[in-house]
Amino acid sequence: MDAKIFVFITHTDGKADDSALELVTAARSLFPGCTPNALVAGSGVGPVCQEVAASFGEVWKFDQAALAYPNAELLRPLLVKVLPAGATLLLAHNTFGLDLGPGLSVKLGVTYVPDVVGVDGLEGTTLKAVRQEYAGQVSAHVHCDIARGAVITVRPGAFKPAEAGAAAGQVVDRSEDATGLAARRTFVELIQAEAGDIDITREDVLVSVGRGIGDKENIPLVEELVEAMGAALSCSRPIVDAKWLDKARQVGTSGKTVKPRVYLALGISGSFQHVGGIKGNPFLLAINKNPKAAIFQVATIGVVADLLELLPVLTEKILKSR
């Protein structure tokens, strides 16, 4: 079975991304005892291949100038060409994985299992996986027929990284297979996120506001609390989408990664994309009117309340306590 289990490794600045070793753990949970193989594509990826070799059976290297930027439309035909029939490929469920994965499963004629957060085991050719729905408010058991193989995307952070060095893998140079690739989508440039007037990644007390605040007119209620606490103001994605606050204040995988000591989440549902941007295990207080909100699964302290009622009282008490 090992010969057919693959992990696609993404890398940044010449180093494998953290997801690489998480995918090893996910692969071993799916197929106990397996030693997966790795696929590494890019330009000048020799060092990345060497770095991960110790954790895999074989590392297939696809080193071509044309692959310098990871364009899913270019990599999909390459993977269709090189993966053996019946292969199972694991990818991180990130902006690259969900660009590549669904179409790849169709082109390979295999089952697509998206955003896996847990594994209950394999029974014959039925994979039993755990997913989340409705922004993490409920989980679901799914059974997947992987007799023909599968493309599986794994939620970042859901599996602990494996100890490196469990295998003695060898790098196999398959760069020749990656010649003559063509795509109808071509990469032009990367525009880095703009720096705002505040750097929330350096703040140790953050008050973060989400959709639950309801209206732009209510943002001053939060700003008054922030000022009373001497904290900094951050937010979740819907607040930026609505253009109530700048993108520079957004916490999450598509915003900033913060590592405060104290994080007060106001009206934030707690999607994994948001929680994924909170590192360093802060003292996390969550206030939300929805008792099912996923944020309460990760918070230290939770309060089910209406922000419009609670915030003015809280601000008042803090000012009085000074």
Add this chain to the structure above:
Amino acid sequence: MEILVCVKRVPDSAENEISVGPGGADIRREDLVYSVNEWDNYAVEEAIQIVERVGGNVTVVSVGDTEAEEIVRREMAMGANQGLLATDAAFTGSDGLGIATILEAVARKTKYDLILTGAQADDGAAQVGGMLGALLDWPYASLVNLIKVEGDKALRIGREIEGGSQEISDIELPCVLSIQTGINEPRYVGIRGIRKVASVEIPVLDGGALGLPPETVGAAGARVRRVDYFVPQTGAGAEMLTGSTEEVAGKLVDLLKAKGGIK
């Protein structure tokens, strides 16, 4: 430009408490407020804006039961020119590939230049757009937060990637794009707008009309099957504070002070 936008009727997870129903067979559906999937609404707005700039037509399609008609009509009130409803008892229980297969059949009935979907919906799978692109053998891009029309053969697009950076690419038409929230500001739909399209006919397409053998879609064709819903036992979870507003605020002040949250 002829644009097809795929929309789904969902219980909005921002507006609803989602809980597990008896035996885990389904979520509790009574009392849920349904609406158009948020990402899809941005996709429809984007399609309307493109057509306002370069001309063409926007068609909105939903795969679902007959209740999905209400959201198709809502998106027509926003400004979509046509609506379609793909519904059939045989579609029930479709997995992502099943839905993409139904949409492929819809897409092949008319010549479209561009198909938009939302980046994801209530199940968070983010899969249908990419599958549809592959089934049609059209290029695809996910998480699109910028579209510029460059002549009639290509688009310049931006994808939102990690850390808020934007990946700019050129993509040939026809193509499939999945749309990220925040790409635009969806227009408000008032009661008057809804009334204007209240009696517009929305053609219904079933498996027969779409030439879909029943075994290729629905539960019969699904390789991914949800067995049940459950609420995970995750560690201790949050310690919940209760009491009057005054009491809760007092406890929060004490905790924040103890942890250095008040500077």
